Amino acid sequence: MRAIAERAKAAARRLRTLPTSEKNAALRAVAAALRAARGPIVEANRADLSADVPPAKKDRLRIDVEGVAKGVESVAALPDPVGRVEEARPEGPFLLYKQRVPIGVVLFVYEARPNVTTDAAALCFKSGNAVLLKGGAEARRTNEALLAAMGPCLPQDAVQLVGGGHEGVAELLTMDDLIDLVIPRGGESLIRAVAEKSRIPVIKHYRGNCHVYVDAEADLDMAERVLRDAKCQRPATCNAAEKLLVHERVAAQFLPRLAGLGVELRGDTRARALVPMKSATEEDWYEEYLDLVLGVKVVGSLEEAIGHIERYGSHHTDAIVTRDERTARRFLAEVDSATVLWNASTRLADGGVFGLGVEVGISTDRLHARGPMGLAELTTYKWVVEGNGDLRS
Amino acid sequence: MRAIAERAKAAARRLRTLPTSEKNAALRAVAAALRAARGPIVEANRADLSADVPPAKKDRLRIDVEGVAKGVESVAALPDPVGRVEEARPEGPFLLYKQRVPIGVVLFVYEARPNVTTDAAALCFKSGNAVLLKGGAEARRTNEALLAAMGPCLPQDAVQLVGGGHEGVAELLTMDDLIDLVIPRGGESLIRAVAEKSRIPVIKHYRGNCHVYVDAEADLDMAERVLRDAKCQRPATCNAAEKLLVHERVAAQFLPRLAGLGVELRGDTRARALVPMKSATEEDWYEEYLDLVLGVKVVGSLEEAIGHIERYGSHHTDAIVTRDERTARRFLAEVDSATVLWNASTRLADGGVFGLGVEVGISTDRLHARGPMGLAELTTYKWVVEGNGDLRS
Numbered sequence: 001m002r003a004i005a006e007r008a009k010a011a012a013r014r015l016r017t018l019p020t021s022e023k024n025a026a027l028r029a030v031a032a033a034l035r036a037a038r039g040p041i042v043e044a045n046r047a048d049l050s051a052d053v054p055p056a057k058k059d060r061l062r063i064d065v066e067g068v069a070k071g072v073e074s075v076a077a078l079p080d081p082v083g084r085v086e087e088a089r090p091e092g093p094f095l096l097y098k099q100r101v102p103i104g105v106v107l108f109v110y111e112a113r114p115n116v117t118t119d120a121a122a123l124c125f126k127s128g129n130a131v132l133l134k135g136g137a138e139a140r141r142t143n144e145a146l147l148a149a150m151g152p153c154l155p156q157d158a159v160q161l162v163g164g165g166h167e168g169v170a171e172l173l174t175m176d177d178l179i180d181l182v183i184p185r186g187g188e189s190l191i192r193a194v195a196e197k198s199r200i201p202v203i204k205h206y207r208g209n210c211h212v213y214v215d216a217e218a219d220l221d222m223a224e225r226v227l228r229d230a231k232c233q234r235p236a237t238c239n240a241a242e243k244l245l246v247h248e249r250v251a252a253q254f255l256p257r258l259a260g261l262g263v264e265l266r267g268d269t270r271a272r273a274l275v276p277m278k279s280a281t282e283e284d285w286y287e288e289y290l291d292l293v294l295g296v297k298v299v300g301s302l303e304e305a306i307g308h309i310e311r312y313g314s315h316h317t318d319a320i321v322t323r324d325e326r327t328a329r330r331f332l333a334e335v336d337s338a339t340v341l342w343n344a345s346t347r348l349a350d351g352g353v354f355g356l357g358v359e360v361g362i363s364t365d366r367l368h369a370r371g372p373m374g375l376a377e378l379t380t381y382k383w384v385v386e387g388n389g390d391l392r393s
Numbered sequence: 394m395r396a397i398a399e400r401a402k403a404a405a406r407r408l409r410t411l412p413t414s415e416k417n418a419a420l421r422a423v424a425a426a427l428r429a430a431r432g433p434i435v436e437a438n439r440a441d442l443s444a445d446v447p448p449a450k451k452d453r454l455r456i457d458v459e460g461v462a463k464g465v466e467s468v469a470a471l472p473d474p475v476g477r478v479e480e481a482r483p484e485g486p487f488l489l490y491k492q493r494v495p496i497g498v499v500l501f502v503y504e505a506r507p508n509v510t511t512d513a514a515a516l517c518f519k520s521g522n523a524v525l526l527k528g529g530a531e532a533r534r535t536n537e538a539l540l541a542a543m544g545p546c547l548p549q550d551a552v553q554l555v556g557g558g559h560e561g562v563a564e565l566l567t568m569d570d571l572i573d574l575v576i577p578r579g580g581e582s583l584i585r586a587v588a589e590k591s592r593i594p595v596i597k598h599y600r601g602n603c604h605v606y607v608d609a610e611a612d613l614d615m616a617e618r619v620l621r622d623a624k625c626q627r628p629a630t631c632n633a634a635e636k637l638l639v640h641e642r643v644a645a646q647f648l649p650r651l652a653g654l655g656v657e658l659r660g661d662t663r664a665r666a667l668v669p670m671k672s673a674t675e676e677d678w679y680e681e682y683l684d685l686v687l688g689v690k691v692v693g694s695l696e697e698a699i700g701h702i703e704r705y706g707s708h709h710t711d712a713i714v715t716r717d718e719r720t721a722r723r724f725l726a727e728v729d730s731a732t733v734l735w736n737a738s739t740r741l742a743d744g745g746v747f748g749l750g751v752e753v754g755i756s757t758d759r760l761h762a763r764g765p766m767g768l769a770e771l772t773t774y775k776w777v778v779e780g781n782g783d784l785r786s
Contacts, residue, residue, distance in 0.1 A: 013703065017726050089748060094737055096747060101729070103759050180759050201594060201760045222782040229784035310406070332777055333410050336494070344487055344780030353785070354489060354776065355482060366496050366573050367594045368761040371776045383747065383764045384725055387737030389615040391622035392746070 001171045004132065004160055005178040008105045011157035012130040016102050018155070020080040023126055027076035029153035031069040034118065037149035038065045044145035045114070053138055060112040063142055068118040071358060075122035078357040081376040082128045094387035100379045102128030104180035107172055109194050111136040111186035117143050120183075121150060121159040123360050127378035132179070134162045134169055173198040183361050203373070205364035207288040208238030209314040210346040213305045213331065214254055215322035216247040222343060223321040224257050229345040230319065231263060236290045238362060239317045239349045243285070243295040245305045246271075251298045263292040270298035285312040302327055306334050313337065315364050317349040338364055338371035394564045397525065397553055398571040401498045404550035405523040409495050411548070413473040416519055420469035422546035424462040427511065430542035431458045437538035438507070446531055453505040456535055461511040464751060468515035471750040474769040475521045487780035493772045495521030497573035500565055502587050504529040504579035510536050513576075514543060514552040516753050520771035525572070527555040527562055566591040576754050596766070598757040600681040601631030602707040603739040606698045606724065607647055608715035609640040615736060616714040617650050622738040623712065624656060629683045631755060632710045632742045636678070636688040638698045639664075644691045656685040663691035678705040695720055699727050706730065708757050710742040731757055731764035
């Protein structure tokens, strides 16, 4: 394991100064190579799928070769953040600026989805990082076939698959002298296991327990459209709404509209007095259903809504629907989440929608990157001084 | 300990939206209160100093009340990063922007210097964070007197001193649900102990093993001035030069000039063949002397200089002296340090010199903040969407 990480570190030093044109050419070659290797990739994927895998996982395990090739091409088309000059201060005695540089070696730990293999490889390579990929055991053959196709198009050791099961990962997570960043993607238990063991900085999100708060001054038609989109458009995503908070002044008018959503409702006492629904338990308020289920709570004030979100939420994505600007501004300022929205669906909190290109991941952490992460979040900066014999004394 | 951290988290929620004018007024009141409490502060400091403390530590332990009051006033004068809007994208269907927000609860762990108590308190408060201060046991009375003066001017639990010795710190470092960031300041052993135990993100620097590389194309007069400033102007600082690398084509001309520096030289075989000096061991190349000692190595090429810095350096601050722009650009790009300089002294790598105001610390980490850290590095961001019923579907 140490030898693999050392090779990644050596590769990272070479990748650091690779010109953008060479990186893009290599990525276009990777896309072509993936298409050319369609046969062996699909065969390997079939072998993975024929194992004893639960149906929900099978769906995530299935590869779409054209889809992953297009994903790699779209990374080639993104602007290169490396070398970008920020905060230049030419007015002093010397020229001073910050310049974007790669982070170094990135370790991705993930589960079934084999498209993470090609996405992570392309994103890390484009941003000048070496990457170690630890995918799920259930996707082993598919991942090996993908790397067999990609590898020859990329510099040596730029992308390496890592085996070795849980012990292997645990060993890598101690190598803070060789690996600079860990990004776990998958279920909460995987992410917690990585975060607990890692000596290396981890960027992650555990859960998306997202709220829509329908204020007393909401346009109720808009509120219904926003809620429907947030809850139903793709309920298994982390930015789907899981809870509805509704102000008591509009609850009697708004809650009957929920029948049209076709979702299972779980309400507090006041909600259930207005519309028949299951009773929500204390656990429900913390829950990320990832399904057509919605927790419903009637609140007496904006303060109560904010208090509830701060107590039970996951600081991922929360929205308010209101016509009152002062109320909206308080919500946007006081709700401490990675993304806050006013009169818009939580489903918009997405790297693609936000113009970041292929998404690296989503962070509910507070340092380095928060919310949807793009290519720039796979870089750091250095300070550069260009002087003419300048001294401190 | 948990109760203290919970109070800090509650305070952080209140501080998050405190207006800049209120924060600045409180900081000016703190400065006045420190001056008014000069008597008890100096008395407490005298009691700390009368304990059995080594002379070098005594120097760092001595308080300058007017100095710390001025420091707090200078933080009041800095622009407030909180609320700053970045990367606004008004061109889409909805308004999207990033907004700077406080990180939350920050834990400072430090040693003797009592000015860290007032600096950290002022910087964290100004940036809307609650702070827990764990100073050295040898400065306990001084720190208590400082907090007794400051406390009444600040919101409840905004600044709290933490006791409890090493076990107390170890306990706090597990509370990643309550504390968002740890900044250790002091010797390498303190910083390593914190980094090893922490479950919370840590921003730190271990060592400053900084290099000056004098290239074959250097202006040797400029090189001598830069090296003298970098090595001798304040040798005990982390951005002082510890090593000189000199190209073989100018070594015979340049090395005799070192006699004038008045520092102890420790050289490799080729350097010692040109000028009599002690022999450098393998350990010397890693060492941060923090004293009037300089390691000297003759190199055959730019590549050898960069390779040496990458192998033995601390990725803190490294400089090249050359007239050749191509050589300089390669050095600036390939040396992977927080600050790289061309024809300028390593001593310039400083928050004050870089225009960041009172320095929060220096980071040789790669995530979130790198190099000198200012007030902005004590904040994170949230994404804000202002829509008009916008949906994903």
